[in-house]
Amino acid sequence: MRFLVFVLGIIYPCTDLVYAQIGIGTSNPQGALHVDGAKDNSTSETLSAVQISNDVVVSKTTGFIGVGVLTPLVKLDMRSQGAENSLGLNTTTMTAADAGAGAVRYDIANVPVGAKIEVSDGSVWHKAYIAPQKVVIVARKVSSQSITQNTATNISNWNVVRDMSSSFDGTSGVFTAPRNGTYTFLLTFNFNGAVINDGTRVESQFYNTTTNTVLASVYKTFGQSMTGTSDDANSTRSTQAGGSSTVTLTLTAGTKVVTRLWHNLISSGSIGLRVTTNPSDPTNPDDGFNNLTIIEH
Template sequence: MMIKNIFLMIVLLSFNHVFSQMGINTPNPRGILHVDGQKDNPVTGTLFTPIQQSNDILVTNTGSVGAGTHSPAVKVDVRNSGNGAIGFGTSALTAAAADEGAIRYNNRVEYSNGNEWLPLLTAQPVTNKVIVIASKTNNNVKLITPAAATTTTGLQNRQSNYLVGWTKTFESNSGTSFNATTGVFTAPRNGVYIASFTTDMSSLAINYTVDPLNPIQIEAIWQLYDNTIGLTPANIVNTVKCVNTMSSNSIGNIDAGSNCTASFYMTAGQRLMPYIWFNLNNSDLPNLSLNNTGGYNNLTIAEQ
């Protein structure tokens, strides 16, 4: 009986050893599963040439897969000295159904973020991303609302000064998304846009006595409008404000600068426009000026 039990244990151990690693077309598997496509691997030993590895598929004991390599560094590794390309199939699944991280080929390589299919950054997009760069070297503004017909040549204290009359230095794609004359950017398609602008008021604009109820401040503001043609308060979708404040006794040769950078999700046709509001002098002096030298007043809009 003892001899029979010992024999059974030897059989079981041998069976477990045989099936702990499986080789197809090779008696010398290097992983849990090893397929030798050309049956050209050595029968024994651990030295395999790159050519011998190039037609192999290997699954390691950690669950990594190597196609053409016996040393996968990641979960799926096809890097080798042969034709180590990866082919992706098409898919009609929605991005949500495929879940985030899924990859497909649909006239280009796309990945799912869980909400939508997006082109890989390494792929050439169907349309070039919009980038706008502009500068402002004049004092042209529209007051209160950009729908107003009159453009003034000076900025007004305690009023909304919509910045118009830009000089466009660069715009990619069609070159028609930003109207430099009106200062209005129109989104050509749905997407995320990062918008930034800076302004600097002439130092002579600051002339304020102590007034704790009305602190000295300048606000840089982005206003997002709907995709109609109106630029009235009824058309406003969103407003983002960035505020800079100064000491209440700031007076004389001190610049009042501000900037605002914000991200917007815009649908095609929605409009974006910058303006500033400031409280820099208690006498409401009219026709104040920007610091129009030194490149202080700039605008950049970039589609993501």
């Protein structure tokens, strides 16, 4: 009889251990296995987000693992409220077939050479592609600027309406290509009224500020301003010169491009760009004449 009691005394504690929740660094385990990395959990049933963020939990119902998550929804769930929700991967020399479909690796050596994440489909490693945020820039001139005759002048102090890639400096007017690619620039311009000389031109330039070279230029020529007839005493009248330029450039990452204007419309001096005196009023007759759009293909 005493032997039977001794045996039962061994069996029952073992049975309790099998179904117990195990806590490491915590006396308040929330799963089948609960590791409190920072040992900062309270002894109550409720844990704060900060306390949970450094814990590892194995769900007692699903067996799923939560890193900083008490109730993991997938086999490995790292979507905690902490700031360090990243997953570290390394490379492998295993073939895609050996690794199996769904395996993921970090690779730098294989073609194409360079850092990339690859996923196995069971036979081939495929590079995981994430489309970058393409360049879409819309800017307009709402501050006055004069363009001196026979001097290529950078157009600066743009009012940036949209810049989805944060690659345009409105103050300097410099665009920096975020990656190798093809970019289309559309520039519209309009000057204040002046007496335009016959046979003159305006040149729109797209200028590399690093190499100090003109990547592309577009010309527009002008005749004499409304040459008078005998009915109006053969006088010439003030008029406005304007136009638009569209160029498509293939740029490497980091290339800096600014739009410039050059003209010889008048005999001397400078002409101001036509801008509104009230940018908040879209019905102002001087609004919307000088604009720049840049689009990445």
